[in-house]
Amino acid sequence: MSLSFLFSVLILSASAQLAMVDKVKDFGILRRADPNWVDFEIRNSGSADAVIFRVEGPKNTDIKLSAKTVIAGKSEFIRVAVSPKAEGKFSIDLAVHASPWAKPEMIEIKGESTFAASSLIPCPDFGSNTAANDNQFHISVRELIKNIPVEEAEIAVYKDGRKIDNLSTNQHGEVSAQLPYGRYFFSIQHNGFQMDTALYVNAVNSHLLAMLEAKEIIYEEAIKEYVIEDEEVALEEEEIEIPVEPKPLSTPTVEQTPRDIPIPVEPENSVLPLSGFKQNNLVFLVDVSTSMKKDGKLDLLKIAMVELLDVLRPVDRFSLISYSNETNVIIETESNLDRDACIAAILALEPGGGTAGAKAINKAGSVAMSHFVDNGNNQIILATDGAFNEGVDKAMNYTSKYKRKNIQLSVLGIKCGPFTTKQMNQLVDEGGGRFVAVNQASDAGNQLIDEIKKSSVR
Structure with a gap:
């Protein structure tokens, strides 16, 4: 490598801001007749061009x-074709080397193949068709019992937890939209009928047939098999130590003229004004077991949580813990x-695996204690779709333990x-919180925000 080329690369790296728009692509079910390739968008939001050196992947x-x-302010695409080695689930990691990055960015392709490729299936060239650009997606809405088209069905389209479009079907119960490849959540409603579903849109999944059923539906129970832990919960009363934030030292009062009085420059939050709502210490304990994948349940939860994040204030504390076979602390602020x-x-967050719940509640309580806010709202939010069939007493005991430490559970x-619903109401009674039933995207965010308001109101 010449010194002049190296110097040019260093200059580019200094002001280029390169990022992968998506780091994971999921084929879902991959059949032999399906397109076997995906596009990853790589975006440069900086003021200088960037260079993609190479992308390293396995031989298949x-x-x-x-x-x-990648020109400044523009995007390019990395197209990857996969030739599955065997039937079944697969996960492939690739390393992207580019000028702004000291180490490669990792991207992942996963899915479940119904076939084993006998040789390498070549990746198509970039031409008139770019997978991440225009894709015509069709939706047909029909009534389940009579199997007739539903006219003027309202369809809310969500991506990355936010609503991106509102659609309405024509007299044939159909509507089309341009949707770039990716995962979407569709909430479809019409005159007392509803359907929520999540779908990965690609060349194979280019059509959604929605059969609407009555809105008052009985959801299938997801019964969780909770692991009984060896550790015991201390049931006896214990001395509770709650961290106390030091009070600021008083300062001498100085008389000020109206001209000297500072004018506040930061507008007060209109949804959660500090004058009306305490500082929050929120710990979200999210069930990511396999059952959360059905009917777009995890996608529905993401919509609610993203809407809440939009209204939280800089002073609020937020932690995220996922639990399935294992409990993982993902982020703490x-x-x-x-x-x-x-x-x-x-x-x-991705669903998969079983559940270890009582231990997860204990971990959430521990995280909440580590960020405890004196005279604030310290709250665990357990998000799940299913009841416990084991470990119920232990979960109740942990919940009661942290309630005595002024940490409520909803x-x-x-x-x-x-x-x-019945069992979770018993749990929140023990934890001093509330049970919030989230069934549709249209009010999921407002329901969660209202719960935080009830808990943090002064």
């Missing part, structure tokens, strides 16, 4: 670039709330059935 992948230079980082962590029930 074929990779093409729309261009090696103490001050200067970074909404973008929190939302990115929420959107990255439950977001995501499309829960009656049995789950």
Whole structure:
């Protein structure tokens, strides 16, 4: 490599801001007749051009670039074709090397193949068709019992936790929209009928047939098998130590003329004004077991959580914990709330695995204690779709333990059935919080925000 080329690259790196728009692509079910490739968008939001050096992947992948230079303010695409080695689930990691990055950015392709490729399936060239650009997506809405078209059905389209479009069907019960490839959540309603579903839109999934059923539906129970832990919960009363924030030292009063009095420059939050609502210390404990994948339940929860993040204040504290087979603390914030980082962590949640719930409640309580806000709202939000069939007593005991430490527990029930609703109401009675039933996207965010308001009102 010549010194002049190296110097040019260093200059580009200094002011180029390169980022992968998506780091994970999921084929879902991949059949032999399906397109076997996906496009990753790489965006340059900086003021100088950037260079993609190379993309490294295993031998059963074929990779093409729309261009090696990513112009400032523009995007390019990395196209990757996969030739599955065997039937079943697969996950492939690729390393993207580019001039602004000291180390490669990792991207992932996953899915479940119904076939094993006998040889490498080549990746198509970039031409008239770019997967991440225009894609005509068709929606047909019909009534389930009579199997007739539904005219003027209202369809709310969500991506990354935010509503991006409102559609309405024609007299044939159909509507089309341009949707770039990616995962979407569709909430469809019409005169007392509803359907919510999540779908990965690509060349294979280019049509959604929605069969509307009555709005008052009984959701299928998701019964969780909770792991009984060996550790015991201390049931006896214990001395409670609550962190106390030091009070600021008083300062001498100085008389000021009207001209000297500072004028506040930061507008007060209109939804959660500090004058009316306490500082929040929120710990979200999110069930990411396999059942949360059904009917777009996890997508529905993400919509609610993103809407809440939009109205939280810089003083509020937010932590996110996921639980399935294991409990993972994903993000914790103490001050200067970074909404973008929190939302990115929420959107990255993926369902899969079983459940270990009582231990997860204990972990959430521990995280809440570590960020305790004196005279604030310290709250665990358990988000789940299913009831416990084991470990119920232990979960109750942990909940009661942290209630005595002024940490309440509320439950977001995501499309829960009656049995789950009954059991979760018993849990929140023990935890001093409330049960909030979340069944549709249109009011999911408002329901969560209202719960935080009730808990933090002065």
